[in-house]
Amino acid sequence: MSGLPARRFQFLCLQTVAMLCCGTVPATADESVDKTSAAESPLQAVKPILIHGPTQLPAALKFAEQDAAKASKLTDAQAKAVNQITAELKQADSEISKLQAEIQNAKQQIKTETDALKQLQQQLKAISEKKSDDKKTEVQANESAEAAKLKAETLSQELKQLQKQLKMLEQSLPEKQKQQADLKKQSGAAEKILTDQQKKESQFQEFAELFRKQTPAADPTRFREVAAFSHSRPLYSCKIDANGNYLLAGAQGSAFNRWDLVSAENTELLGHQSWVRRFDVGRSDPLLITGAYEGKIAWWDLESDQPKPQHLVAAHKGYVRGVAISPDGTLVATGGNDCLVKLWSVRTAKLVRTLEGHEHQVYNVKFHPSGRWLISGDLRGNLKQWDVKTGALVRDFDGSAIYKYDKTFHGHIGGVRGMDISRDGKYFAISGIGEVSNAFAGIGVPTVILFDWATGKRLAIMSPDDNFKGTCWGVRFHPENDFITAVGGNSSGMIWFWKLGEEKPFASEKIKSVPYDLDFHPDGLRMCVACFDKTARLYHLGPETPTELAARTKDKAKKKK
Secondary structure (H helix, E strand, C coil), rough: CCCCCCHHHEEEEHHHHHHHHHHHCCCCCCCCCCCCCCCCCCCCCCCCCCCCCCEEEEEEHHHHHHHHHHHHHHHHHHHHHHHHHHHHHHHHHHHHHHHHHHHHHHHHHHHHHHHHHHHHHHHHHHHCCCCCCCCCHHHHHHHHHHHHHHHHHHHHHHHHHHHHHHHHHHHHHHHHHHHHHHHHHHHHHHHHHHHHHHHHHHHHHHHHHHHHHHCCCCHHHHCCEEEEEEECCCCCEEEEECCCCCEEEECCCCEEEECCCCCCEEECCCCCCCCCEEEEEECCCCEEEECCCCCCEEEEEEECCCCCCCCEEEEECCCEEEEEEEECEEEEHHHECCCCCCEECHHHHHHHHECCCCCEEEEEEEEEECCCEEEEEEEEEEEEEEEECCCEEEEEEEHHHHHHCCCCCCEEECCCCCEEECCCEEEEEEEEEEEEEEEECCCCCCEEEEECCCCEEEEEEEECCCCCHHHHHEEEEEECCEEEEEECCCEEEEEEECCCCCCCCCEEECCCCEEEEEEEEECCCCEEEEEECCEEEEECCCCCCCHHHHHHHHHHHHHCC
């Protein structure tokens, strides 16, 4: 020790103290990791980890231009539809006018010939009443009578034909008028759709123009609803695909939903026989894998016009509660009520490996961005990290803050309801309900637990800054780690935004119904939520367009009055 310089000796002492205080640091995701437990790990931080300010999102322009181009095509197609209906309506108007003219002419002809027939009948009557002793005159009268009779018969036949023709014309008129009325309704509806579509296109064009002038950043203080997609049943899960084309959602029912984000057209994916609670989408291909309460998982081509299950596999005994596709798209992980985690080949739909270790229902699974590791979480908040290649259990994490056994009601409540890992792989978060005071009524505190991936330490236990009660059903990192977003509620719905490491949110929003899931659009500006009131909602966190600013100014002026 005497040979060491004084400054180096002091440095080594400080380093030793730091290691004793922090404990052994497990290896990072790119190195082998010993089995360790984070159950006793203290909170490491209660302040923002990243203070880099809002991150600019250059990809937002690409998606805005993509949406604007799609909207423009839809507008053109709708304009053609309107023109087609307008042409058909014009043709129907012309046909009705012609028909009405023909009816009027037929009536006039009938009147004219009826009058002529009456005159002939009067002539015949006069001839028959007139008596003459002159044989020549009598012969002439008889000839006149015969000619009048013949003409009367001819007129009578013509009248019958005209009356038959009139009847046919009058019978066809209501049908044509009904067709005309239907076309008028279609025209009105098509015009309204065109007007709405033009407004949408204008909105998308405004966003593109706005982002060309300045690269946007996500700001939760700009939070506002920009679209809503209605369903017939409560929604429980949602995602936006990697290409930003679709909002996907599972509901109380066997039909899975695919809404086009620009046209709002909904396509139902039919194949399951029960609720689809969890699903995942491929990052580089149009792959969708869904998991249902019937215990089955299904493979779908997301971009097919009418998707059908490519594979339908019995995966778990009981509910499938977790589904995750690996970053390279070769594996899919599932978790279920049978307390098992399973790995499946995406290409063959065959079971690759079963991971055993959970003693309670598995609620969530998630791959680390490196693809080497998998995290699973269960009913009691137990978290396990698995080696994907070997299936070995690497370490456990403690999420028990979101679980409780209520002795009064003899019920379990909580579990890993939501789970996410940051895109850089440095952090992961789980969500649920903590500090439960009444399991029967679901009274507790919506809670998010933030972990450091490398050390396994809890960085923060995050909750609302008011006395709000309920469950935090879903959690997501913003793509650029600018903040963490979570959704939840009980009798009412909330969305919260935390800076990484802070215990209390820096922003929160009350929404129209309890949200059970959320996801970010790949542009980093939009987010969707799946709500109990049968609605999937799309929110925007980017700068407002001139139209939005004008509308907000108008609303403020109305409120002042």
